[in-house]
Amino acid sequence: MAEYEPVIGLEVHVQLKTQSKMFTRAGYQYGEPPNLFTNPVIMGLPGALPVLNKEAIEQTVRVGLIFDSEIADVCKWDRKNYFYPDNPKNYQISQYDQPLCIGGEVEIELPGPSRNIMGAHRMVKLERAHLEEDVGKLTHGESDSLVDYNRAGVPLLEIVSKPDIFNTDEAVAFLNALRVALSNAGVSDCDMEKGQLRCDANVSIKPKGSDVLGTRTEMKNLNSVSNVKNAIEYEIKRQTEVLEGGGVVTQETRRWNVEGAYSVSLRGKEDAHDYRYFPDPDLMPVKVPTEVVERLKGKLPERPFDMQRRYMEELDLPYTVTSVVCLDGSLSQYFEKALASFNKPKQIANFVVNDLLRELSAAEGDGAMPLSQCKILPEDLAGLVKLIEEGVISNQIAKTEVFPVMFETGQAPSAIVEEKGLKQSTDTGEIEGICAEVIENNPKPVKQFKEGKEQAINALKGQVMKATRGKANPKLVDDILRKLLTS
Amino acid sequence: MDIEYVAKLARISLTEEEKAKFAEQLGDVLENFERLNAVDVSGIEPTAHAFPVYNVWQEDVPESGFSPEEALKNAPAQRANQVVVPKVVDDA
Amino acid sequence: MSTPIYFQTAAELSDALASGSVTSRALTQAVIDRTSAVESSVGSYLHTDAEDALKQADASDERRAAGKALSPLDGIPLSLKDVICRKDHPLTAASRILKDFISPYSATVTEKLQAAGVVLWGRLNMDEFAMGSSTENSAFKSTANPWDLERIPGGSSGGSAASIAAGQTILTLGSDTGGSIRQPAALCGVVGMKPTYGLVSRYGLAAFASSLDQIGPFARTVEDAAMLLQLIVGHDPHDSTSFKTEIPDYREALKQEGPWTLGLPKEYFGEGLDPEVRAAVDSAVKFYESKGCSIKEITLPHTDLAVPVYYIIATAECSSNLARYDGIRYTHRTETAEDGIELYAQSRGEGFGEEVKRRVILGTYVLSSGYYDAYYLRAQKVRTLIRNDFMTAFEAVDAILTPTSPTVAFKKGERSSDPLAMYLSDIYTISTNLAGLPGISIPGGFNSDGLPIGLQLIGKPFQEAELLSVAHAFDSAHDYNRKTPNL
Numbered sequence A: 001m002a003e004y005e006p007v008i009g010l011e012v013h014v015q016l017k018t019q020s021k022m023f024t025r026a027g028y029q030y031g032e033p034p035n036l037f038t039n040p041v042i043m044g045l046p047g048a049l050p051v052l053n054k055e056a057i058e059q060t061v062r063v064g065l066i067f068d069s070e071i072a073d074v075c076k077w078d079r080k081n082y083f084y085p086d087n088p089k090n091y092q093i094s095q096y097d098q099p100l101c102i103g104g105e106v107e108i109e110l111p112g113p114s115r116n117i118m119g120a121h122r123m124v125k126l127e128r129a130h131l132e133e134d135v136g137k138l139t140h141g142e143s144d145s146l147v148d149y150n151r152a153g154v155p156l157l158e159i160v161s162k163p164d165i166f167n168t169d170e171a172v173a174f175l176n177a178l179r180v181a182l183s184n185a186g187v188s189d190c191d192m193e194k195g196q197l198r199c200d201a202n203v204s205i206k207p208k209g210s211d212v213l214g215t216r217t218e219m220k221n222l223n224s225v226s227n228v229k230n231a232i233e234y235e236i237k238r239q240t241e242v243l244e245g246g247g248v249v250t251q252e253t254r255r256w257n258v259e260g261a262y263s264v265s266l267r268g269k270e271d272a273h274d275y276r277y278f279p280d281p282d283l284m285p286v287k288v289p290t291e292v293v294e295r296l297k298g299k300l301p302e303r304p305f306d307m308q309r310r311y312m313e314e315l316d317l318p319y320t321v322t323s324v325v326c327l328d329g330s331l332s333q334y335f336e337k338a339l340a341s342f343n344k345p346k347q348i349a350n351f352v353v354n355d356l357l358r359e360l361s362a363a364e365g366d367g368a369m370p371l372s373q374c375k376i377l378p379e380d381l382a383g384l385v386k387l388i389e390e391g392v393i394s395n396q397i398a399k400t401e402v403f404p405v406m407f408e409t410g411q412a413p414s415a416i417v418e419e420k421g422l423k424q425s426t427d428t429g430e431i432e433g434i435c436a437e438v439i440e441n442n443p444k445p446v447k448q449f450k451e452g453k454e455q456a457i458n459a460l461k462g463q464v465m466k467a468t469r470g471k472a473n474p475k476l477v478d479d480i481l482r483k484l485l486t487s
Numbered sequence B: 001m002d003i004e005y006v007a008k009l010a011r012i013s014l015t016e017e018e019k020a021k022f023a024e025q026l027g028d029v030l031e032n033f034e035r036l037n038a039v040d041v042s043g044i045e046p047t048a049h050a051f052p053v054y055n056v057w058q059e060d061v062p063e064s065g066f067s068p069e070e071a072l073k074n075a076p077a078q079r080a081n082q083v084v085v086p087k088v089v090d091d092a
Numbered sequence C: 001m002s003t004p005i006y007f008q009t010a011a012e013l014s015d016a017l018a019s020g021s022v023t024s025r026a027l028t029q030a031v032i033d034r035t036s037a038v039e040s041s042v043g044s045y046l047h048t049d050a051e052d053a054l055k056q057a058d059a060s061d062e063r064r065a066a067g068k069a070l071s072p073l074d075g076i077p078l079s080l081k082d083v084i085c086r087k088d089h090p091l092t093a094a095s096r097i098l099k100d101f102i103s104p105y106s107a108t109v110t111e112k113l114q115a116a117g118v119v120l121w122g123r124l125n126m127d128e129f130a131m132g133s134s135t136e137n138s139a140f141k142s143t144a145n146p147w148d149l150e151r152i153p154g155g156s157s158g159g160s161a162a163s164i165a166a167g168q169t170i171l172t173l174g175s176d177t178g179g180s181i182r183q184p185a186a187l188c189g190v191v192g193m194k195p196t197y198g199l200v201s202r203y204g205l206a207a208f209a210s211s212l213d214q215i216g217p218f219a220r221t222v223e224d225a226a227m228l229l230q231l232i233v234g235h236d237p238h239d240s241t242s243f244k245t246e247i248p249d250y251r252e253a254l255k256q257e258g259p260w261t262l263g264l265p266k267e268y269f270g271e272g273l274d275p276e277v278r279a280a281v282d283s284a285v286k287f288y289e290s291k292g293c294s295i296k297e298i299t300l301p302h303t304d305l306a307v308p309v310y311y312i313i314a315t316a317e318c319s320s321n322l323a324r325y326d327g328i329r330y331t332h333r334t335e336t337a338e339d340g341i342e343l344y345a346q347s348r349g350e351g352f353g354e355e356v357k358r359r360v361i362l363g364t365y366v367l368s369s370g371y372y373d374a375y376y377l378r379a380q381k382v383r384t385l386i387r388n389d390f391m392t393a394f395e396a397v398d399a400i401l402t403p404t405s406p407t408v409a410f411k412k413g414e415r416s417s418d419p420l421a422m423y424l425s426d427i428y429t430i431s432t433n434l435a436g437l438p439g440i441s442i443p444g445g446f447n448s449d450g451l452p453i454g455l456q457l458i459g460k461p462f463q464e465a466e467l468l469s470v471a472h473a474f475d476s477a478h479d480y481n482r483k484t485p486n487l
């Protein structure tokens, strides 16, 4: 029996983070009451006309540059005609045969052998990326449906991969890479739960080694990473069974049923929509000026995986830390800001990855607190590390006494140290007295140390720290203990 | 012309008489259109706009629009500030 | 006997209002009374609101009294074709599908007229969605030609022309996609002008064919048309096809006296041209020659292709533009539909009239899968050839002189059973729209039955000032524009 291998192409729709809509200046915010963000254009009233959003075009050019796409000399706008109640004009303005971005590639990382070992990287080729408008939202009731047009007209960036993805891990990695790159670039929050990133998957299978693509099916509107994974896996299995049973795969559009974890045919090729694309006479074509492309090129964010490689090589950060920091745009920006004010990457990364993320996810409210709401300024986090490095407080005091207060109140670390009297003692006389006392009261480790057992000094240090409630400078304690023990 | 198919695509219900009448009349019209096939259009750019201008766009500054009441003023059926439609399947 | 006030020109009334010899209230009341007296025989209006008009008139009189007139046309009654939005007023486009629609916003031209203090009077009958040449396609009433009530007023802006001819208003606006301003102006013996595509904003004009539609003025004289054009032109950020261009003083420009070089396209004087119409053009030629103009025969070789090109482009665009009238958000909704698809088809089947259905079906067909290249794309290419013909001609001439319509007004019902014959009657006007050029129809005399004959002048893009001055030279030297029908 022939072995089959899948070939997958993804079409990803991403809502851009603009202030106004794609073809009119109505505003938009997620989660507001119904029909609060409409105007004559959004409602598709007689006589209403579209006008392009310049920012959406610039954001798309940015995305194109990030993925090394060619920015089209001229792109135009087309109408995709189909009737549906969430589509107010009954055509969607999109870009059919002259998209804004052509080609390009996205670097993906596959899962490594274990969580702390980097996986293999490869480039997934893009077909194109173009701009279009989102539709409204339908809520289905018992006997009828309700339409809210708030979301209608929000800029959608559609990114289409080539059939260059060969298993579900790669599909998931592709989506993650897009998410990271787009949120790092500040063009979208890519929150799948809010529908800011939605995915359609084209799946076919072919005999292993064959160059001929099989018949593909299209899975619509997969709106979580696990849906994407499950739906593709299901489809590969289904198509394999069809072929192995001697059948043929038919070209069709399928819908994924989340609850039942299966897909059903929505419509076959013969019922495929006849969209009657034609150039929208209401909109003029776009030639992105060279100056604009150059200006945007100058402001591109570092690519996430480039940043990760740099952090590992230049800052000597471990893979596990970089894969947390670099793959979250807001976190890496936060980290870079802190680093700019005090250059101790390892120590700062440690606080960011461990303490900060822990507190954010433990914070009250649904889900983790977004970093944007965190009260600790990156400069203050750097200040905290500086206090440790300068011996003003110990690492332990910093973590247990200072950091939680900073998170709670947003106070500067030095103020907290001052207020709570946490400054570690560098009073040599006082520490000497305590050290002497500890030596006297702990003959056993003293003896062991003198016999050459180096670690035995730690027990003594612990006692000193305990007696000073952690405020003694550990370096100073070490020096004094050694001096007293060897004299 | 497959009048049934086109009417379905256009979402217009037609009576049998209309279908027969249109099929005949539009047949004549399409025959008249045939004259275009005699024209040599090789190398000719299509005119989509009488006077094309590039980059007609606006800055991304939101403007106030309709209140939900204004937006739905003419709606044939509404509830909870939304348009009511017969139940539909997701077939976008 | 002096001319009744409702038959006076806007220029005369502007002076009278300025001098205080007449008030806007008196003028508006006279127009209202005249409308009541002849409306049952002419049938120009779909909607009138006397109280609303008089309120505007009173406000205008107050401004005049305070020396704060907003424009020379402040206080002069003007009616809108029922396809141009005015906030909180009905807009039906003469279609059952919009029977109860109240526009929640105003067209840009409407706002401009209000800012100029013009008194907005009634809403004018037309062919449904501007599709037709006789105003017989209105869902609500038929309009008669004031010169012979058995005959059609032309179309689609039949009400806009007939109401001026009948003294039911002083000025009107119409829209012209393939001759819908110029042809009814010709058949009703008034002036009607289609400006260059992009000179007047289309925002708030219910679209028929977006790449061809243009709003333009109707008036009794060329001078009045110039004064009205002045108020409605200019770049509009809400219309992406609106052109940024220097706006001259059109009335001032009428003082230009030429001499001009006028072209006579030989293709416009062939078969089907009524000899009496031809004779009127010949005498206009003699007039211009007597004014020192030179007359040249020119050729527009692709003229015979204009009808198919026009009907492919216009119907394709209209099939998409009219998709928004769907029974969902604001239009007529059928009471009998069981499901979503039926709701669309039945609402539209019940709401649209025969000609609209015919054109939407035709337009849907030419865009449907497999036909786009053969019809729409090819038509756009031939459109280029038609445009090039004009551009070549304008290298040798300043304006082109033609008949507006091959015949005078025909009898009601005479052509309504043969759409192709009806389509062919637009032969002299549609090329102008395809090329985007300005065109004006002026009264050129009467035939032996006393029916008006129109002369068309076509100008260079955005050279309305010159075109108006050529037209004014003839119009001001003849008294055709002072003749009024016996009603």
Ligand SMILES: [Mg+2]
Pocket: A011, A158
């Ligand atoms: Mg797609």
Ligand SMILES: [Zn+2]
Pocket: A013, A132, A158
């Ligand atoms: Zn899309």
